[in-house]
Amino acid sequence: EKGGFEHFMLKEIFEQPTSIADCMRGRLDIAQKSIKLGGIEAYINQLICAPKITIVACGTSWLAGVVGEYVIEEFCRIPIKVEYASEFRYRNPIIKPGDIIIAISQSGETADTLAAIELAQAKGATVLSICNVVGSSIARTTQAGIYTHAGPEIGVASTKAFTAQITVLILLALSLAQQRKTIMQASFEELIDELANLPDKVKTMLQQECKIKGLANLFKDATNFLYLGRGYNYPVALEGALKLKELSYIHAEGYPAAEMKHGPIALIDENMPVVFIATQDRTYEKIISNIQEIKARKGKIIAIVTQGDERVKQLVDYVIEVPATHEALMPIISVIPLQLLAYYIAVEKGCNVDQPRNLAKSVTVE
Numbered sequence: 001e002k003g004g005f006e007h008f009m010l011k012e013i014f015e016q017p018t019s020i021a022d023c024m025r026g027r028l029d030i031a032q033k034s035i036k037l038g039g040i041e042a043y044i045n046q047l048i049c050a051p052k053i054t055i056v057a058c059g060t061s062w063l064a065g066v067v068g069e070y071v072i073e074e075f076c077r078i079p080i081k082v083e084y085a086s087e088f089r090y091r092n093p094i095i096k097p098g099d100i101i102i103a104i105s106q107s108g109e110t111a112d113t114l115a116a117i118e119l120a121q122a123k124g125a126t127v128l129s130i131c132n133v134v135g136s137s138i139a140r141t142t143q144a145g146i147y148t149h150a151g152p153e154i155g156v157a158s159t160k161a162f163t164a165q166i167t168v169l170i171l172l173a174l175s176l177a178q179q180r181k182t183i184m185q186a187s188f189e190e191l192i193d194e195l196a197n198l199p200d201k202v203k204t205m206l207q208q209e210c211k212i213k214g215l216a217n218l219f220k221d222a223t224n225f226l227y228l229g230r231g232y233n234y235p236v237a238l239e240g241a242l243k244l245k246e247l248s249y250i251h252a253e254g255y256p257a258a259e260m261k262h263g264p265i266a267l268i269d270e271n272m273p274v275v276f277i278a279t280q281d282r283t284y285e286k287i288i289s290n291i292q293e294i295k296a297r298k299g300k301i302i303a304i305v306t307q308g309d310e311r312v313k314q315l316v317d318y319v320i321e322v323p324a325t326h327e328a329l330m331p332i333i334s335v336i337p338l339q340l341l342a343y344y345i346a347v348e349k350g351c352n353v354d355q356p357r358n359l360a361k362s363v364t365v366e
């Protein structure tokens with residue numbers, strides 16, 4: 001049932017070229033250059049006119065929401081707020097009839113997310129969902145939704161559900177942007193083509209498994225890790241740190257790279273491994289300065305870079321190259337090496353990767 005893989009998690013990481021394609025199937029029409037999201041058709045006009053959108057979720061699904069925030073704001077020019085469901089529900093949040101809430105959940109059973117949805121609905125909001133499990137409580141409770149179609153995720157740590165959630169959010173953003181006329185047709189078409197190429201690029205990325213395994217061996221005894229990224233790769237940094245913590249029990253923190261100098265830089269010495277996600281996007285020059293700041297303090301750097309990058313390579317200790325794509329789509333590719341790194345460090349340490357201690361696949365208690 002693990003399809004020849006040692007763990008469900010590894011199988012699910014390697015399923016991503018397929019799960020991303022499944023998530024886009026029937027929705028992305030490459031020939032027609034169009035996007036159709038059947039599940040939320042009845043609410044599309046409300047979404048197009050929404051003055052703001054609130055996303056509620058927990059954990060890795062919350063992080064997919066942060067990528068969604070960046071993508072929807074960029075292309076649709078709609079203000080987005082991403083909320084931890086557990087905070088939102090107890091804060092007496094401002095919700096008015098007609099407001100739009102999008103709940104994101106792999107399992108569709110997370111107690112805090114479900115409670116946040118019920119609260120918003122009681123106040124008259126329209127709540128849509130992005131769920132993986134068909135017929136789950138959240139999918140049934142919400143007015144409409146878009147399934148991620150990533151297939152069953154057995155490993156407790158979310159991997160293929162995360163990349164599918166981001167894929168759905170990008171499809172949603174592009175579809176809304178086109179209808180709101182906040183994106184140029186040429187950019188829209190370029191993004192459609194890039195989406196179509198994603199499964200192959202993820203496949204290429206997975207071929208670096210052995211290299212990442214080697215890095216895992218070098219860093220398995222570290223007691224701390226920092227993950228730094230900017231822009232679209234900032235939530236990826238947070239997700240990389242979360243994966244490492246939950247799988248290998250190594251303390252890890254994700255941070256927006258430029259925030260380093262406001263405190264965490266004090267932690268840097270020759271024993272601190274720092275993972276930079278430094279692909280070539282609008283923040284590239286800025287993140288190079290951040291890398292130099294860490295190097296000057298002797299931190300050990302692993303950098304995720306765009307294929308062919310020479311500048312970062314000269315500055316850091318180790319690089320992992322990822323195929324180039326549009327910066328808004330990069331999180332789907334740049335998270336893959338971080339999933340593999342956390343997986344292999346945990347395996348090296350003898351941890352139970354499919355069932356890390358203290359964790360459950362569905363958190364049905366608050």
Ligand code: F6R
Pocket residue numbers: 058059060061062104105106107108109110113156157158159242243246361362363
């Ligand atoms: C991390 C992880 C958790 C879940 C969170 C929400 O790898 O799996 O952080 O993302 O418990 O779960 P869902 O998406 O089922 O609501």
